[in-house]
Each structure stands twice: as C-alpha cells, then as structure tokens.
Amino acid sequence: MKFSVTVTLKKDVLDPQGKVVQNTLINLGMNDLKNIRQGKFFEIEIDEKDEPSAKNKIDQMCKKLLVNLIIEDYKINKVS
Amino acid sequence: MKFSVTVTLKKDVLDPQGKVVQNTLINLGMNDLKNIRQGKFFEIEIDEKDEPSAKNKIDQMCKKLLVNLIIEDYKINKVS
Numbered sequence: 001m002k003f004s005v006t007v008t009l010k011k012d013v014l015d016p017q018g019k020v021v022q023n024t025l026i027n028l029g030m031n032d033l034k035n036i037r038q039g040k041f042f043e044i045e046i047d048e049k050d051e052p053s054a055k056n057k058i059d060q061m062c063k064k065l066l067v068n069l070i071i072e073d074y075k076i077n078k079v080s
Numbered sequence: 081m082k083f084s085v086t087v088t089l090k091k092d093v094l095d096p097q098g099k100v101v102q103n104t105l106i107n108l109g110m111n112d113l114k115n116i117r118q119g120k121f122f123e124i125e126i127d128e129k130d131e132p133s134a135k136n137k138i139d140q141m142c143k144k145l146l147v148n149l150i151i152e153d154y155k156i157n158k159v160s
Binding site for chain 1: 104
C-alpha cells in the first residue's frame with residue numbers, strides 16, 4: 001500500500017523559508033501572491049494489506065521520526 | 081484561492097535523503113517499510129478569483145522558482 005504524508009508547520013509557527021520564497025516570487029512579478037508556506041512531503045510504500053493497520057504504522061512513523069509534533073501538523077492520505 | 085503544490089523527485093533520480101529516512105525507520109523496527117521518498121510541499125494563497133487563471137499563475141511560480149524541472153515533477157491541487 002502506498003500513502004502520502006504532508007507535514008506542515010502549525011499556523012502560529014513562523015516560516016522563514018516560506019517568507020523568502022514569497023519575497024522572491026513577488027520580486028519576480030507575482031503580485032497576486034498573498035501567502036505561501038513550505039512543508040515536507042513523503043511518499044511511503046508499505047508491505048501491509050490491511051488498510052487500518054497500514055495507516056496505523058504510517059502514523060507511528062510520523063510520530064517517531066518524520067514529524068516534530070510541537071511545531072508541525074501532518075496529514076496521511078492513501079494513494080493506492 | 082488556495083492551492084497546494086507537491087514537488088517530488090522524478091522516478092529515476094536518486095533520493096539520498098529519503099534513503100536515510102528509510103534506513104532510520106527500519107532501524108526503529110518498521111520492517112514492513114518498502115520504500116519512502118521525500119519531496120516538498122507548498123501551500124499557496126493567491127488573490128485571483130478565476131480558477132484557470134489562478135492555476136496558470138501557480139504553474140508559472142512552479143516553473144520559475146519552486147520546481148527544478150530537470151529532476152523534479154510537480155502537481156497542483158486546488159484546496160479552496
């Protein structure tokens with residue numbers, strides 16, 4: 001089974017990298033840009049047929065390594 | 081309008097960062113893990129009411145700055 005995980009900074013956490021990208025895009029002439037925030041993306045393939053159990057394992061991976069729960073949120077989606 | 085952009089390395093491009101994450105997860109006991117690849121994620125808010133035109137602007141941002149088209153693929157999704 002294949003899952004995708006998106007990791008984003010929590011709303012109230014500053015995103016300096018995103019701000020730099022935003023300023024650069026505005027300097028390139030993209031004046032309609034209101035806000036941009038950067039995050040991480042993982043594509044995870046797992047050897048497990050049962051969906052709830054697979055999702056649970058992905059969740060464990062997020063909590064143990066992929067996500068800093070203090071400043072980040074994450075979302076798990078099934079791809080295939 | 082709000083869009084999300086996911087940027088992933090093309091299939092044949094090596095992903096050393098993903099490999100490190102994969103090895104670490106396996107060392108943590110996640111033996112079912114088959115493959116993991118890392119990418120980037122952007123949440124972009126744009127001041128444009130017309131959807132095709134907004135999408136087109138996001139596409140320009142990707143091509144001009146966010147994505148390295150030689151080694152990366154990208155996907156644009158409307159969020160709201």
